[in-house]
Amino acid sequence: GQSLEQPSEVTAVEGAIVQINCTYQTSGFYGLSWYQQHDGGAPTFLSYNALDGLEETGRFSSFLSRSDSYGYLLLQELQMKDSASYFCAYYINTDKLIFGTGTRLQVFP
């Protein structure tokens, strides 16, 4: 079958570092993406990992281990505006993206 698992909620304080984990199970895998969605808004792309390792984009980094079917999103120097839902999603081919159920991040002052 196909599935993704990520925590439903994570809390942290401003300036802290938080890691959102994602494990997946699928028969076809082309890469793992992360999307951010603020309440009432549309999802926006954050990162993509096709190969094992860490990808860094500013305060956000994403990691993938294909052998462990595992990835994570690392958010550093948290800001209040980072409060949002974060979705991991994998490609089962070059076009089909399957989303997890999302992790709600609450950042407190």
Added chain:
Amino acid sequence: IAGITQAPTSQILAAGRRMTLRCTQDMRHNAMYWYRQDLGLGLRLIHYSNTAGTTGKGEVPDGYSVSRANTDDFPLTLASAVPSQTSVYFCASSDSGRTGSSYNEQFFGPGTRLTVL
């Protein structure tokens, strides 16, 4: 137009009625997608189109149909709406494959909130 637009923004619909959700993009992306988002279930792919003239089924296609007559437009039709189709619907597009990359960033529209009573 800049990016992806969806219409209507929201709609209340009686069960059994036919409804078409509109989606237009001006980025000349070849691929387009329709998702529904329900509380606690994330986004689920309904239908997709790799290029004008072709469509494919996603995770939850039953009760929905799509067409892709041109590059820019990708309407989603509910032939006979049922209450379980109450959801927020997002259209997305991507420049799939043209750059030779193995991935594609999907750009999402603002969504349509649909309530079926």
